[in-house]
Amino acid sequence: MRLAVISGDGIGPELVDSALEVLTAVSSLEGFALEVVHQPGGAEHFLRTGEPLSADELDRLRGADAILKGPVGLPHVRRADGTEGGLLGGVLRRGLDTFANVRPVRLLPGVQGPTRHAPEDIDYVIVRENTEGLYLSRGAGVATPAAASDQLMITRDGTRRVVVFAFELARQRARARAVPARLTCVDKSNVLRSYALFRAVFEEIAADYPDVETDCLYADAAAHELVARPRRFDVLVMENFLGDVLSDLGAATAGGLGMCGSANIGAEHAYFEPIHGSAPAIAGQDRANPVSQILSAAMMLAHLGMEEAAARVQRAVESAFSDGAVVLDEAGSPTAGTRATTSAIVERLVSG
């Protein structure tokens, strides 16, 4: 496997080192060769070169079998238009046209969440539209000292492809668990016409999937239900900005941002990254939870068809928590540190 790796900023390099340790272990267990090509990218790279990732560098990424990315961005590194110089997420997502951002939220046995829920209550996937919505306005808004505006753009085609993706994912999860398929549309169609189009397209497509139970929620009510009654959710689909916010909310219920990995999937390319940022305040201190990056790597293996390798990594992470080897503090950092957590997971991978 020719793997392109972007270590990123802040805690990125330590997280990516952890994930590579796990991938190296699983590659020898499963007998596949791993060739790692490092591609600098993000805010530090922007400071050095003037671009978070150049067009040539993006092209090189297109040639890899898989792309694993650490978090990027530093709040003080900004472009002339006011957006972050490390907005590699935008460059990659639109550049590779990875329209579906798949963000699973699961409370693992042994992890203490902030709510009273049990692991079986919190197990759903947020599918976030990744190429349009409010984010299409990035760097294109209008600003005067007195007022500023950005446009939220929803297109029929852009909505259609991500909603179809979400329906297919709901079917796939239902088949794997032998339960009915469920998909929830989250929007704010009671206020904005853009979201009304999103919901209308969702309802049109729902007619082609009579086997999938569907419902629609306004985003404010969805935020409430994600905390109060997460068990009602299986797959959720939503516009870009809503998906950004609600996935961090979901992560909090699962033990923190460091518990959630993600896949960015398009028709031709895909890349894998934690849902959180570069956490500059804890960078370089062996305090970051590497599980988000390790689970992102597991999603990458599954996407490449290496289901058993992915399941092995998943099981190793789960047993590290369930047997008490890894414990998170109030801030979501593993008490034993990043490196010891990684070793605990690798040990279980090898022995399991």
Ligand code: NAD
């Ligand atoms: P953040 O996600 O970096 O941090 C939010 C909080 O969560 C902080 O308290 C941080 O310490 C904690 N945290 C995050 N990941 C953790 C982990 N693995 N283990 C333990 N604690 C963790 O969000 P922010 O501070 O708003 O953003 C910092 C930078 O990251 C910004 O430049 C932002 O734009 C960027 N960012 C990048 C991505 C990405 O690359 N996909 C995602 C989100 C934010």
Ligand code: IPM
């Ligand atoms: C994420 C991040 C990014 C986003 C930022 C860094 C642009 O928060 O991946 O969730 O808002 O999409």
Ligand code: MN
């Ligand atoms: Mn985010």
